[in-house]
Amino acid sequence: MDRKLYLLNAVAALAVSGIFAGCTNEPIEPDKPQPPQEKPEFVIEDSNFSDLSHEGTTLMVNYYVENPVEGARIVFNTDQIDWVGDVSADDNGTITIEVLPNDSQEPRAGEIVVSYVYVMNDEESALYQSILLGQLAAPEPPVPFVIDIDEAAVTHNSVSAFVTPYDAEMTYIVMTVGKEYYDIYLGDEDVLYTMVLNQYISAAAGEGISIEDFFERHEVLKTGESQVVITDLEAETEYYIFAVGMSTSGAQLSDFVFGTFTTLEIPVAPSAFDFEISIEGTSGSINIIPHDADLYYYADIISVKVFDETIMYWDDYAQSIIDETVDLYMGLGVYDSVEDIVKDICYHGEHEMPVYLLSPNSDYYVYAFGVGFDGLVSTEVCTDTFTTGEEMM
Numbered sequence: 001m002d003r004k005l006y007l008l009n010a011v012a013a014l015a016v017s018g019i020f021a022g023c024t025n026e027p028i029e030p031d032k033p034q035p036p037q038e039k040p041e042f043v044i045e046d047s048n049f050s051d052l053s054h055e056g057t058t059l060m061v062n063y064y065v066e067n068p069v070e071g072a073r074i075v076f077n078t079d080q081i082d083w084v085g086d087v088s089a090d091d092n093g094t095i096t097i098e099v100l101p102n103d104s105q106e107p108r109a110g111e112i113v114v115s116y117v118y119v120m121n122d123e124e125s126a127l128y129q130s131i132l133l134g135q136l137a138a139p140e141p142p143v144p145f146v147i148d149i150d151e152a153a154v155t156h157n158s159v160s161a162f163v164t165p166y167d168a169e170m171t172y173i174v175m176t177v178g179k180e181y182y183d184i185y186l187g188d189e190d191v192l193y194t195m196v197l198n199q200y201i202s203a204a205a206g207e208g209i210s211i212e213d214f215f216e217r218h219e220v221l222k223t224g225e226s227q228v229v230i231t232d233l234e235a236e237t238e239y240y241i242f243a244v245g246m247s248t249s250g251a252q253l254s255d256f257v258f259g260t261f262t263t264l265e266i267p268v269a270p271s272a273f274d275f276e277i278s279i280e281g282t283s284g285s286i287n288i289i290p291h292d293a294d295l296y297y298y299a300d301i302i303s304v305k306v307f308d309e310t311i312m313y314w315d316d317y318a319q320s321i322i323d324e325t326v327d328l329y330m331g332l333g334v335y336d337s338v339e340d341i342v343k344d345i346c347y348h349g350e351h352e353m354p355v356y357l358l359s360p361n362s363d364y365y366v367y368a369f370g371v372g373f374d375g376l377v378s379t380e381v382c383t384d385t386f387t388t389g390e391e392m393m
Contacts, residue, residue, distance in 0.1 A: 041066035042116035042127035044095070050109075050134035056101035061131060064093050065116060072118035075126075081110025081133065089114075095131075102135050109134040142166045144254035145243040147174075149261050156235040156264045157374060163243050164225045170253055171221040172245045174228045179238040179260060189256045192242075197250050212248045221246060235376070238262045266319075266376055273297070273368045273382040281392035283356035286366050288347065295379070296346040298322065299368035301355055304385060307365055314381035318369045326375050339373040346371050360391040 045062040052059075065072070074089040085098035095114070102108060109132070116127040146164045153160035163174050175196065177186070186192050204214035215221050222228075233239065240260055245253025272295065276287035288299050298321065302311075311317045326341050335341045347353075358364065364386055370379035 037069065037120055038067045039120070040069050040072070040116065040118060040127065042129060044114065044129045044131065047130060048132045050132075052099055052133060052135040054102040054136045054138045057099050059095075059097040059099060059133075061095040061097065062093055063089070063095055063114075063129075069118035069120060072116060075115040075117055077113040077115070081112060083108060083110065083135070084112065084133070087112065097131070097133075099133065099135065101138075103138050105137050105140060107135060107137045141255075143257060144170075144245060145172070145257040147241060147243060147257055147259040149241065149259050151261070154261055154264060156266045157233045157376065158229060158231040159233065159239070159241060159261055159263070160227065160229045161241055161259065162225065162227050163222070165223075165243070165245075167245075167254075168224050170245045171223055171247060172243055172254070173220060174222065174226070174230075174241065174243045176230050176233065176239045176241045178234070179240050182240055192256070193244065193252055197246075200250065211250050215248055221248065232374075233263050235263050235266045267378070272370060272379050273299075275366055275368075275382075275384045277366065277384065277386045279355070279358075279386050279388060281390060282358040282360050282388045283354075283392075285352050285354050286386075287350065287352045288366075288368055289350050290347075290368075290370075292370075293349055295370045296342055296348050296373075297368050297370045297379070298346050299351070299353060299366070301358075301364050301366045303359070304363035304365055314367070314383070315377065318367075318377045318381050322371055322375055322377065338375040342371050342373055342375060358388045360388055363387050 042065050043063060045064070047061070049059060063074075074095075076087045076089075078084055078087060083100045083102065085100055087095070087097050089095045097112065112131040112133065114129045114131060116129075118125060118127075144166050148162040148164075150160040150162070159176065161174070163172075165172055173196070177192065182192065186195065200214060200220070201211055204211045207214060207217075209217070228241075230241070238260065239262070240258045242256050242258045244256045247253055272291045274289040274291075276289070278284045278286070286299075286301070288297075290297055298318070300321075307317075322342075325345055326338055329335050329341045329344075330338075335344070365383050366386065367381055367383045369377050369381045372378040
């Protein structure tokens with residue numbers, strides 16, 4: 001054999017043996033299996049928040065998840081609490097809750113249910129936590145007015161009060177209304193406001209001007225602290241005095257504030273007259289002498305039988321005479337004031353009153369009483385009696 005061919009075969013044999021020497025008959029080991037996913041644990045570190053401010057706030061609540069599951073999500077249920085705004089959770093362990101303001105005067109509480117929802121072994125599960133919220137009530141609004149009634153200045157027909165508004169810039173009105181009238185016929189602040197506003201609107205229309213011009217012309221609206229004197233009230237009557245904010249256009253600016261007071265009895269002076277009676281038959285004269293020369297007074301006569309059977313009470317009778325006369329004359333438009341009427345229908349100073357055409361053999365009262373310029377009886381009713389004789393032919 002050729003020496004060269006022998007060497008070539010030897011080299012080839014070595015090459016083949018080298019190739020197979022790199023192979024092994026041992027089996028290839030598979031990848032090791034991953035350990036099973038442990039169940040997650042969802043924890044909210046602080047879940048109870050009480051005494052939250054009525055003004056509203058933003059809460060930052062910490063949470064964490066042990067063994068988090070990929071693709072899990074946090075869900076919020078706020079069905080039981082309608083006074084929260086946005087609620088969200090970030091990936092850094094913070095839940096953010098927007099607590100809205102509480103405008104009511106009642107505290108409130110509620111619950112947010114927080115769910116950690118995940119899928120494991122192709123099955124959806126959830127872990128639940130609750131966040132409890134409690135919010136304080138809004139403080140009572142400030143009282144819009146303080147009404148200080150000057151009890152020493154309450155009279156039979158007037159009242160004086162100091163009114164201090166909470167808002168010194170707010171325009172307002174102060175008025176009175178009979179307590180019985182309000183309680184029976186009105187009974188509601190909205191009804192009262194509408195009634196008062198309509199009175200102003202009617203008064204303005206009567207003058208042919210707007211309500212704004214009416215308020216300005218008559219200085220109806222007040223601002224700041226004021227002293228108010230209200231007159232022309234009924235004697236021995238319980239009243240509400242009230243203040244309420246009102247704009248120049250008539251809009252209501254505040255709640256009502258009420259005070260109560262009762263007017264006094266009509267002050268009555270002691271008997272203040274002397275009578276000099278001169279009767280012959282069924283006529284004559286009566287000279288009336290007031291003790292107070294400056295007093296305006298009303299005087300007349302009435303049958304004793306008529307008075308005792310149908311009238312009986314002098315004070316009521318006297319006031320009714322003046323009231324009916326004032327109403328009649330004011331209705332006719334003849335007089336500008338009650339004072340003018342009083343001066344016209346009453347006597348002043350000593351007066352001789354003629355009487356005639358009386359019933360024969362009958363008893364009569366002569367009476368007199370003082371009258372103030374406000375139309376109220378100002379003295380006791382002073383009386384005397386006389387008897388007529390036979391009718392003279």
